[in-house]
Amino acid sequence: MQIQGIVGQPSAQSIGPGNTPTIRSGQLGDVIVSELHGRFYETAYRGNMYFIGHGAPLALTSNTATTSNTTTPILGIWNPPTSTVNAVILQLALQNGINTGTSPVSPGIFTWAVSTGQTALTAGVLPYNAKTFLQQGSQVKVFSGTQALTGLTGSIAAVEAADIPVAVPSGYSVGTLTNTAVLPTTVGGVQNFDGGLIVTPGNLLVLINTTSTSTVSVFGRLLWEEVPI
Secondary structure (H helix, E strand, C coil): CCCCCECCCCCCCCCCCCCCCEEEEEEEECCCCCCCCCCCCCHHHHEEEEEECCCCCCEECCCHHCCCCCCCCCCCCCCCCCCCHHHHHHHHHHHHHHCCCCCCCCCCCEEEEEEEECCCCCEECCEEEEECCCCCCCCCCCCCCCCCCCCCCEEEECEEECCCCCCCCCEEECCCCCCCCCCEEEEEEEEEEEEEEEEECCEEEEECCCCCCCCCCEEEEEEEEECCC
């Protein structure tokens, strides 16, 4: 049996419950679809979406730019080896800005770092469920700038830059800012993964910066779906 569609607008403007609509097709045989809800609606409604963010602007420190068990990631997620889900990363949103008028120093590049086979991380907090707003139901632990990677075996490895601009250009520092137009004071961005990055059980994914600074603060959110394996 060959499934066929119809080119053009269907004759019925409203198709009632229980009826079978005709598939719409373009003139090249492509299927035409439209979204009924937002792209994350069903996942959130089913209770499988979680997020973690900063409750207040977080000043970066030397420990947000390291790769050891004392690192305090800007944002991060660890999926324990006993977990029965994959943490499917959907989106990162991050604002960052200069928090001083004197000699701001660049945070370098915002970078994703990973480690595999981690079994004994003891810090981390519980994320929020995107439907209930409760810190329950998740199988992962998360990091939001103040929790160290205590129990980390080995070190994390930077793998790629995040798609987030920095408020102070990389490698650039200035003295007292007499003209606030010299540098942007706050910038931000969003990196959409849409399921293109998966944290499987035992693995760790964190966001760090590459240059030690305390003159830049960040404010962000990490969003993911937990999918049963």
